[in-house]
Amino acid sequence: MFRRSRRLTVTRRRAMLRVSMVQARPGMVLAMAIYHPKRHGTLLLKAGVELDARTIMRLREIRCPELWIRYPKLDFIADIVNPEVFKARAEITAQIAEAFDEITRHSAAVLDYAAYRRAIVGLLDKLTDHPKAALFVSEMVDLDQPALRHASNVCFLCLLMGIRLDFYLVRERHRLDPTKARDVTSLGVAAMLHDVGMLRMDPKTVERWNQSHDESDPGWREHVRVGYELIRGGVDPSAAAAVLHHHQRFDGSGFPRRRTLSGETMALRGSGIHVFARLIAVADLFDRLRHPESATLERADEGEYQPMPVVRTLHAMLHKPYRQWIDPVIFKALLAVAPAYAPGTIVRLSDGSRGVVSAFTPTDPCRPSVMRLPDTDDSLVAGALDDEAEAEVMDLTKTRGLEIAEADGQDVRPYNFYPSHSGEFDLAATGRSMIRGSGNVHAA
Numbered sequence: 001m002f003r004r005s006r007r008l009t010v011t012r013r014r015a016m017l018r019v020s021m022v023q024a025r026p027g028m029v030l031a032m033a034i035y036h037p038k039r040h041g042t043l044l045l046k047a048g049v050e051l052d053a054r055t056i057m058r059l060r061e062i063r064c065p066e067l068w069i070r071y072p073k074l075d076f077i078a079d080i081v082n083p084e085v086f087k088a089r090a091e092i093t094a095q096i097a098e099a100f101d102e103i104t105r106h107s108a109a110v111l112d113y114a115a116y117r118r119a120i121v122g123l124l125d126k127l128t129d130h131p132k133a134a135l136f137v138s139e140m141v142d143l144d145q146p147a148l149r150h151a152s153n154v155c156f157l158c159l160l161m162g163i164r165l166d167f168y169l170v171r172e173r174h175r176l177d178p179t180k181a182r183d184v185t186s187l188g189v190a191a192m193l194h195d196v197g198m199l200r201m202d203p204k205t206v207e208r209w210n211q212s213h214d215e216s217d218p219g220w221r222e223h224v225r226v227g228y229e230l231i232r233g234g235v236d237p238s239a240a241a242a243v244l245h246h247h248q249r250f251d252g253s254g255f256p257r258r259r260t261l262s263g264e265t266m267a268l269r270g271s272g273i274h275v276f277a278r279l280i281a282v283a284d285l286f287d288r289l290r291h292p293e294s295a296t297l298e299r300a301d302e303g304e305y306q307p308m309p310v311v312r313t314l315h316a317m318l319h320k321p322y323r324q325w326i327d328p329v330i331f332k333a334l335l336a337v338a339p340a341y342a343p344g345t346i347v348r349l350s351d352g353s354r355g356v357v358s359a360f361t362p363t364d365p366c367r368p369s370v371m372r373l374p375d376t377d378d379s380l381v382a383g384a385l386d387d388e389a390e391a392e393v394m395d396l397t398k399t400r401g402l403e404i405a406e407a408d409g410q411d412v413r414p415y416n417f418y419p420s421h422s423g424e425f426d427l428a429a430t431g432r433s434m435i436r437g438s439g440n441v442h443a444a
Contacts (some may be wrong), residue, residue, distance in 0.1 A: 016344060017356045021069075028067070029070040030047050030067045031047055032067075032068035033047050034059070037065070051067075055235075074356065081137060081344065085130055088125075091122060096192050099111055100148065111234060115236040116193075123156075124185070136338040147195065151191070151195060154287055157283035162188075169185065178394070191279075191280050194225065197222070199252065228240055238274065238276055248285060249324070250278065250326055251324040282326045289322075291307050310341070311340040312415040335362050340417075341360060341365075348407075349402055350402055350413070362425060366404065370394050370396060372393075
């Protein structure tokens, strides 16, 4: 079915923007290859393919969530949506799928930790080669595989944040040599496997969790210990600790509690929680808020489920109770790697005009730069593109009174947030302050 699409030869650097499957139209030309959302690593369509109606219908049937298509004036997005990084992410997702299958099928599961580390190192190498691609702008996995999607997203987010937080890792892991402290390979392995304990929960506990999502359920809480016991002999102690403690909260309200020599239990809080566990906690919360599991399960089959917009997720994390749960330094890193409005996203502004995000500023996440677009999806097909037309770009940090009203077809006006003071979201300033040893870097 996919072979009927026409392949166009594109010799120049790819310019692209992201469209949902609802916006897909015959005549659009892929700027990015499409991989099968269920058969991880399986290539469906190469970059340069011109879509036809039959191909679009088939992509919708297999629940391909989005496309990256050619569009003039957006050449720089090719640096952000890099195919080599995408392929390395697909390899990690395939490794997670194999690990989950092994744990599910065999009581004495044998996990290939060396392969997991190689996959993580491979992705880190690609991110080093293509630093502009170190952003969370797309997902890898079909919505009806929530556990795999969640692990894949959490892993990628943790690596992106860990790279940005090298100065913080050195401080929080001060007993290690700085080079070792900055190494996030074990963080990546822990993030891949952070929820493996759920695969060993008894069916009644899993069913109870799926129905209630009650985090006080003692049976469900045991998944962190089960996961820890499953992997602790095969991974670095820091990775095992991160799996055990990824449900700790910065304010001390998380679990499990630590038992003292006197037999009493005490809460872990703040820097008393391993920094890898704090990183996974932020990524885990972000992904769970974006994908409320009840909505995923109930509506994915109906083909109408959309994840919560990133801006709405970040807005929620800025407010109680979530803000008290997470390390504020790590949250600044999340803002730097998970843009509220990612480059390539189609948006509608408060004046009614349509545009595509062309740049973002982590210190003011909801005021990106936006390039004007024609008002209809049909204008995005290959034959209607005008490579020579001058693009109008608006920097919303300098255009007050104008804001983003819709993103990917969803109303986001209630969720835009802005810094209340200079430096509130400035990770670089936090790093400079920390390196100098001054300032309260954990101030909310």
